[in-house]
Amino acid sequence: MCGIVGIVSTSNVNQSLYDALTVLQHRGQDAAGIVTFQDERFYLRKDNGLVRDVFRTRHMRRLVGNVGIGHVRYPTAGSSSSAEAQPFYVNSPYGITLAHNGNLTNADDLSQDLFRTDLRHINTNSDSEVLLNVFAHELQKLGKLNPTKDEIFAAVKAVHKRCKGAYAVIAMITGYGIVGFRDPNGIRPACYGTRETDEGTEYMIASESVALSAAGFTLVRDIEPGEAVYIETDGTLYTQQCADKPHLIPCIFEHVYFARPDSIIDKVSVYKARLRMGETLADKVLRERPDHDIDVVIPIPDTSRTSAMQMAHRLGVKFREGFIKNRYIGRTFIMPGQKMRKKSVRQKLNPIDLEFRGKNVMLVDDSIVRGTTCEEIVQMARDAGARNVYFASAAPPVRYPNVYGIDMPSAHELIAHDKSVEEICEIIGADWLVYQDLEDLITCVNDVNPEIESWECSVFDGNYVTGDIDNAYLERIDALRNDKSRSASNGDDEDNGIIDLHNDED
Ligand SMILES: O=P(O)(O)OC[C@H]1O[C@H](OP(=O)(O)OP(=O)(O)O)[C@H](O)[C@@H]1O
Ligand SMILES: NC(=O)CC[C@H](N)C(=O)O
Numbered sequence: 001m002c003g004i005v006g007i008v009s010t011s012n013v014n015q016s017l018y019d020a021l022t023v024l025q026h027r028g029q030d031a032a033g034i035v036t037f038q039d040e041r042f043y044l045r046k047d048n049g050l051v052r053d054v055f056r057t058r059h060m061r062r063l064v065g066n067v068g069i070g071h072v073r074y075p076t077a078g079s080s081s082s083a084e085a086q087p088f089y090v091n092s093p094y095g096i097t098l099a100h101n102g103n104l105t106n107a108d109d110l111s112q113d114l115f116r117t118d119l120r121h122i123n124t125n126s127d128s129e130v131l132l133n134v135f136a137h138e139l140q141k142l143g144k145l146n147p148t149k150d151e152i153f154a155a156v157k158a159v160h161k162r163c164k165g166a167y168a169v170i171a172m173i174t175g176y177g178i179v180g181f182r183d184p185n186g187i188r189p190a191c192y193g194t195r196e197t198d199e200g201t202e203y204m205i206a207s208e209s210v211a212l213s214a215a216g217f218t219l220v221r222d223i224e225p226g227e228a229v230y231i232e233t234d235g236t237l238y239t240q241q242c243a244d245k246p247h248l249i250p251c252i253f254e255h256v257y258f259a260r261p262d263s264i265i266d267k268v269s270v271y272k273a274r275l276r277m278g279e280t281l282a283d284k285v286l287r288e289r290p291d292h293d294i295d296v297v298i299p300i301p302d303t304s305r306t307s308a309m310q311m312a313h314r315l316g317v318k319f320r321e322g323f324i325k326n327r328y329i330g331r332t333f334i335m336p337g338q339k340m341r342k343k344s345v346r347q348k349l350n351p352i353d354l355e356f357r358g359k360n361v362m363l364v365d366d367s368i369v370r371g372t373t374c375e376e377i378v379q380m381a382r383d384a385g386a387r388n389v390y391f392a393s394a395a396p397p398v399r400y401p402n403v404y405g406i407d408m409p410s411a412h413e414l415i416a417h418d419k420s421v422e423e424i425c426e427i428i429g430a431d432w433l434v435y436q437d438l439e440d441l442i443t444c445v446n447d448v449n450p451e452i453e454s455w456e457c458s459v460f461d462g463n464y465v466t467g468d469i470d471n472a473y474l475e476r477i478d479a480l481r482n483d484k485s486r487s488a489s490n491g492d493d494e495d496n497g498i499i500d501l502h503n504d505e506d
């Protein structure tokens, strides 16, 4: 679930890109990158690490130009090597750089086609490098020395025909402009906005609206599924629908966990949706145990706060901050490797004993995925002296792998995969476990925007909307990307040299 941003400005874009990436950091903590363009040259800085660590003053000084794109990465394909940090670059045609959020489901086939038919070499295992080369090849085929919006949109159309899966993309074409587009189902989010200056209107395309507001831009609208938004370097904007049968089916997990609550995605305020999730969860609690004995509702920071607060309100029970979050530890779920995730839960959260001692506590999380957080947390609540420890999840049981840009490749690593709620309750050591029902979750998001007819809910119901996912595919990505095989293949190889643009001294 990476974060992407692109800006066409009237002055240097480096600081605005940096600011946008810092507020998209929650979408990817592994690597960060910015590429800008000025006087026929790209200027690139990318590496593994958080935004604040990757970009030093000396890098920022080199990132000159009024046009640029940026990326924060949470790997879902290939490895976590710095060679796969984004944006990616290809020199022909024109010189194109690209930032991608999502995951292609036919990257292997495309990679073969690119080599055998299009005579293009892919140098990493990243699906994003494949996507860039498909786009570049389709643009090259049109054979124009000066591409216009028509060629750009034609290339996006061809990408939609060849690529399957989820992709929100921003590409920069040397000297011409930036183009942002979403896959025909709009699984991953992308929006754009404007900032007025004395020199003219500036544009930003980004994964979440929060990136716009943080950099002083005003949200215009979401990019439609299948649509492309092309902004030339002089600030002229063109939009066009590039898919034959676009149909909005956005990822519901953005609203559960990924997105920031202060973002608005596909006209859904994430904050409002999470408040609703708290209400419906409270209703479920009351359905299961009308005469419950919950003394206090305690959120598991950070993401569950909004739902937990509203759940307590609906139940008429006290809401208390029983766990304090270490502000210097990032999100644990998107960390690579189970060992690191497990260790980080204890480093990240610490209980305030007096909120637990002798009480029946209802702990609330936004979701239970691998069970890393809740197993630790239930024990911490008991150690802090709780009488009974109840647990509620604002999302339904996560039972199926994700293939659209969330790194959950293996069903066996999901705590709820083949288990009943009672069995999960026993494993996590709780006295009562309540999950949100999927119909209720869908109602929550649809209450905020009733126009969205379908949601991408595969992690909950195993229904993959792109229609190309079968058991053989799921078995293949499981074998390739489960925790064990990844730690054996040592993807975090620091010595991995980057074959890329050479203007980036450390
Ligand atoms: O069952 P698990 O595999 O542990 O995954 C679910 C947990 O991971 C996430 O928290 P995370 O620490 O990533 O981020 P947050 O601070 O935004 O809640 C999520 O909010 C849950 O707490
Ligand atoms: N989470 C994402 O959007 C990942 C983008 C891309 N598939 C990568 O692994 O780098």
Ligand SMILES: [Mg+2]
Pocket: 300, 301, 302, 303, 304, 365, 366, 373
């Ligand atoms: Mg959490």
